[in-house]
Structure formats: structure tokens, C-alpha cells
Amino acid sequence: MSTAQSGRLTGNDRSITGFVMIAHAVVHTYELSIPILMVIWLAEFSVNTAVLGVAVSVGYALFGLGALPAGILVDRFGSRELVVGCLAGMGGSFLLLSAAQGVAMIAAALCLWGVAASIYHPAGLSLISTGVEQRGTGFAYHGIAGNFGIAFGPLLTAVLLLFFDWELVTALLVAPAALGVLYALTASFDETAAVQTEPDGGTPGDDRQMSLSQFVADSRTLFTVGFTIAMVVVMMNGLFYRGTLTFLPDVLGDFMPNIAERLQLFDPDSPMAEEFDPASYLYAGLLMVGMAGQYVGGKLTDRIRTETGMTVIFASLAAVAVVFVPVARMGFVPLLVIGSLLGFLLFSLQPMYQATIAEYSPPGDRGLSYGYTYLCVFGVGAAGAAIAGALLSLISVWQTFALLAVFPTTGALLSVVLSRTGDRRN
Known part of the structure; x- marks a missing residue:
């Protein structure tokens, strides 16, 4: 074998x-x-x-x-x-x-x-x-x-x-x-061990990939109604992802008790005590919880329609965003619970939308489809940081999170619409 x-x-x-x-x-x-x-x-x-x-x-x-x-x-x-x-x-x-x-x-x-x-x-x-x-x-x-x-x-x-x-x-x-x-x-x-090579040493499709006219033609073919809606859905994910995570360490600091003082971890007058920021460690912990979200989200893509999964996760994220601040103010344990839920849901979306893109794009244009995906998630999504920063400078933290909930709410609604377009390609 x-x-x-x-x-x-x-x-x-x-x-x-x-x-x-x-x-x-x-x-x-x-x-x-x-x-x-x-x-x-x-x-x-x-x-x-x-x-x-x-x-x-x-x-x-x-x-x-x-x-x-x-x-x-x-x-x-x-x-x-x-x-x-x-x-x-x-x-x-x-x-x-x-x-x-x-x-x-x-x-x-x-x-x-x-x-x-x-x-x-x-x-x-x-x-x-x-x-x-x-x-x-x-x-x-x-x-x-x-x-x-x-x-x-x-x-x-x-x-x-x-x-x-x-x-x-x-x-x-x-x-x-x-x-x-x-x-x-x-x-x-x-680099090319897994693909057949041409006599000149290139790989099949090299000319097609390097042709500007083919790139334009493939892009036009790619953007069906379903794929276009899917792109807007991933934009909503990117905007909410960047909007919540960028200032989250600073936001968490408003709700964290002084753990170092309570547990007497450091001398109160030491430089270590001054630099210790428990919110940063909580932030890292919430991102670790997101690893479990990735695993569960990936498993669910094999068992349910991804549009259904995205609808549920987006709706849940919207609810979490609205109640995040009130729950966080109840104490450390509620903060830990609501923060973990945010991290879990936020990262469980990634395998869902990645699988969705595969469903709404032809295999021959899969690389191009993911190029547009990263453009939307990381490029357009980056505006979420500016939006969150502007909101935090003008209104309260609770109002900021409530307004950021517009993104997952829109994502949930569009996921429902996406499920009814009927132009899946796989």
C-alpha cells in the first residue's frame, strides 16, 4: 500500500x-x-x-x-x-x-x-x-x-x-x-508534488490563472445571486468579528475585579502589579474557547445545512451582543460565561461560512472564491474596528455592543434568504 x-x-x-x-x-x-x-x-x-x-x-x-x-x-x-x-x-x-x-x-x-x-x-x-x-x-x-x-x-x-x-x-x-x-x-x-506537471514544468491551468480576461470571466461566472449573498454574509461576520475583538481587552478591563490584589499575587507597589492586566488573560482565554467553537462548527457542517447553522449562530451572536454588558456587570462568573459564549459562537462561524462558499462556487474557481472571501472578511471587515472605536468614543459600551448586533442580525436574515436561492453548485 x-x-x-x-x-x-x-x-x-x-x-x-x-x-x-x-x-x-x-x-x-x-x-x-x-x-x-x-x-x-x-x-x-x-x-x-x-x-x-x-x-x-x-x-x-x-x-x-x-x-x-x-x-x-x-x-x-x-x-x-x-x-x-x-x-x-x-x-x-x-x-x-x-x-x-x-x-x-x-x-x-x-x-x-x-x-x-x-x-x-x-x-x-x-x-x-x-x-x-x-x-x-x-x-x-x-x-x-x-x-x-x-x-x-x-x-x-x-x-x-x-x-x-x-x-x-x-x-x-x-x-x-x-x-x-x-x-x-x-x-x-x-511545491507541485500533488499535481501533474506540464512538459515545460508548469502546472495545468497556469495560463488560465494568469490571464486577466479569464480572471474577469471567472469572476462574472462566480457571482451568482447565491454567491453574492454569501459574500455579504461573510462581510457581516468580518465586521462583527473585528468590531468586537479589537477593543475587547479594553472593554473587559471595565468589568474585571482586581484579581492580583484579592489573591495577593504581587506586592501592590511592585512594577509587576502595575503591569498585570487580568483582562488580557481573560481575552486570551476566550480565544482558546473559540478553538472548541471551530471544532464544533466544523463537525456540524457535515450534519446540517450550513445556511441553517449560520442562521442559528448569527442570531445567537446578536442576542449575546445585546446582553453582553448587562451580564458582564453581574460579576466575574457571569462575565466568564458570557465571554466564553461570545468566543465559542464567533469562531464556530468560520467553518460554517468556509463550507458555504464551497457550496456556492464551482470547483474550478474555488481559489478565486476564497480570494474574494478573504477580501470580504479581512478587508471590508476591518472597518469594524473603526466603527467600534467611533461608537465607543461617542456612546456607552452597552450601546456600542447593541449597535454591533446589527451585523449578526443582518447575517442571520441573509442566511435565511441564501437558503432559499436554490443555486447551490455542489
């Missing part, structure tokens, strides 16, 4: 999978460390949430807006070099961030991060699809690594802030990207 038939990863599969796992974890480590740092920046630079929200949302927007051009570059130059460039660019952006003296420089550094990070998903997913024979297993490990980065980034940042100033912390965070580059330069793998 061959290795492929037995379901085991080949040596090439393992090399590629290890590479993309490291890179995927690093991307999301940086992405979710930014909200932790924002708590420091709000105090350090005496800036309001509206201004900082706009500065951060530009970088997050570029994370999504670069997905389509990055996909074109992948087809021309290959994945390895672009992932290495992505890692190096993200590391360089955090090195620049460590020297920031104000919001303008923070915005510039985060723009560099967004441009560099936008390369990863088209390049990483393309590498798995063309180089890993056991693609399902490769995608599974890839997703697990991303979830690890989502939870690990805020936790690592919060722990480092206990011991060092934020400038040094951002400089130390260059290390994950440097390790990823080092692995890429030493790893050996064949």
Missing part, C-alpha cells in the same frame, strides 16, 4: 505542512496581539478609541485587500518565496512598531504588517493544494496551527508585558517570524 493510499503524510507532505503551520500560527499571533497592545497605546499616547480604531483598521484592511493581488503573485512566483517574504515583512513591521513614537508611526507599521500578512492565505493554501498529497490532513493541521496562534498571540503578549515595556515586547515578537524564515530556508520540499 502506498503512503498516499494509507492516509499517512509523505516526507514532502510533512515538510510543507510544518512550514505552513509555523507561518499560519505566526500570522494570527501578530493579528491578535495587536488588541492587547492597543490597551497600552490608549494610555501611552492619550488617544481616543476612534482615532486608534481608524489607525488599526487600515492595517487590518490591507490584510484582506491584498489577498487577490497576492494570489496572482503566487501563480507567477510560487508559494515558498512569498511566504518567506510574508514572514520577513511581518517581523520587520513589528521591529518598526517597537520604535513608534506616536499613532502615525503605529499606523505605518501596522500598514506594513497588513500588506505582508495579506500574502499568507493565498500562498499557504495554494502550497497545500499543490504540494501535499494528503490535502485534507494538511488543511486540518494548518487550521489547528492558526487557532493556536489566535490564542497564543494575546497570551504571549500579555505575559511579556508583565516583565518588559511594550516597545521591547514588540521587538521580541520579531522572533516568531525569524524562526519561520529560518525554517523556510532550511526546509526542502516540492
Whole structure:
């Protein structure tokens, strides 16, 4: 029995999978460390949430807006070099961030991060699809690594802030990207091991992928009524995701008891006590709960219609957003419960909408369909940070969450409409 038939990863599969796992974890480590740092920046630079929200949302927007051009570059130059460039660019952006003296420089550094990070998903997913024979297993490990980065980034940042100033912390965070580059330069793998090659060394469909006219024609074919509605649905997810998570560490701080003082963890007059922020650790914990949401959401995609699942999850998120602040004010345990529910539901949506996109796009245009998906989730969704920041500067936290509930409410309604279009392609 061959290795492929037995379901085991080949040596090439393992090399590629290890590479993309490291890179995927690093991307999301940086992405979710930014909200932790924002708590420091709000105090350090005496800036309001509206201004900082706009500065951060530009970088997050570029994370999504670069997905389509990055996909074109992948087809021309290959994945390895672009992932290495992505890692190096993200590391360089955090090195620049460590020297920031104000919001303008923070915005510039985060723009560099967004441009560099936008390369990863088209390049990483393309590498798995063309180089890993056991693609399902490769995608599974890839997703697990991303979830690890989502939870690990805020936790690592919060722990480092206990011991060092934020400038040094951002400089130390260059290390994950440097390790990823080092692995890429030493790893050996064949990027096209899982696909047939043409006599000239290319892969089937290269001309089709590189043709601008074909890109336009495929896009027109792709955007049926159902796919268009699905794109708006993922926009609603992106806006709510970014709107709630960006300022959540700061918001949680308003409801957290002084755990360090109650448990006498540190001397009240010590620098450690001053830097310890329990809200950051709660935030990291809620993101870890989201890993369970990813697992449950993924399992449900095999058992129920994804439109039904999205309707239920979106509706539940809307309800959680409305009651989040009143429940959080009841005490630490209610805060823990409502926060965990938010994290679980928010991340359970991801496998649901990813599976939905597959249902409403032809197999031959799957890469293009996910390019548009990342553009909507990360690009358009980045506006959620600016919207949340503006709302928090004008109205109360409860009113902000209540207004943000408009996004999942709209997502639930559109999911119902989507289920009735009848133009699934699979």
C-alpha cells in the first residue's frame, strides 16, 4: 500500500505542512496581539478609541485587500518565496512598531504588517493544494496551527508585558517570524508534488490563472445571486468579528475585579502589579474557547445545512451582543460565561461560512472564491474596528455592543434568504 493510499503524510507532505503551520500560527499571533497592545497605546499616547480604531483598521484592511493581488503573485512566483517574504515583512513591521513614537508611526507599521500578512492565505493554501498529497490532513493541521496562534498571540503578549515595556515586547515578537524564515530556508520540499506537471514544468491551468480576461470571466461566472449573498454574509461576520475583538481587552478591563490584589499575587507597589492586566488573560482565554467553537462548527457542517447553522449562530451572536454588558456587570462568573459564549459562537462561524462558499462556487474557481472571501472578511471587515472605536468614543459600551448586533442580525436574515436561492453548485 502506498503512503498516499494509507492516509499517512509523505516526507514532502510533512515538510510543507510544518512550514505552513509555523507561518499560519505566526500570522494570527501578530493579528491578535495587536488588541492587547492597543490597551497600552490608549494610555501611552492619550488617544481616543476612534482615532486608534481608524489607525488599526487600515492595517487590518490591507490584510484582506491584498489577498487577490497576492494570489496572482503566487501563480507567477510560487508559494515558498512569498511566504518567506510574508514572514520577513511581518517581523520587520513589528521591529518598526517597537520604535513608534506616536499613532502615525503605529499606523505605518501596522500598514506594513497588513500588506505582508495579506500574502499568507493565498500562498499557504495554494502550497497545500499543490504540494501535499494528503490535502485534507494538511488543511486540518494548518487550521489547528492558526487557532493556536489566535490564542497564543494575546497570551504571549500579555505575559511579556508583565516583565518588559511594550516597545521591547514588540521587538521580541520579531522572533516568531525569524524562526519561520529560518525554517523556510532550511526546509526542502516540492511545491507541485500533488499535481501533474506540464512538459515545460508548469502546472495545468497556469495560463488560465494568469490571464486577466479569464480572471474577469471567472469572476462574472462566480457571482451568482447565491454567491453574492454569501459574500455579504461573510462581510457581516468580518465586521462583527473585528468590531468586537479589537477593543475587547479594553472593554473587559471595565468589568474585571482586581484579581492580583484579592489573591495577593504581587506586592501592590511592585512594577509587576502595575503591569498585570487580568483582562488580557481573560481575552486570551476566550480565544482558546473559540478553538472548541471551530471544532464544533466544523463537525456540524457535515450534519446540517450550513445556511441553517449560520442562521442559528448569527442570531445567537446578536442576542449575546445585546446582553453582553448587562451580564458582564453581574460579576466575574457571569462575565466568564458570557465571554466564553461570545468566543465559542464567533469562531464556530468560520467553518460554517468556509463550507458555504464551497457550496456556492464551482470547483474550478474555488481559489478565486476564497480570494474574494478573504477580501470580504479581512478587508471590508476591518472597518469594524473603526466603527467600534467611533461608537465607543461617542456612546456607552452597552450601546456600542447593541449597535454591533446589527451585523449578526443582518447575517442571520441573509442566511435565511441564501437558503432559499436554490443555486447551490455542489
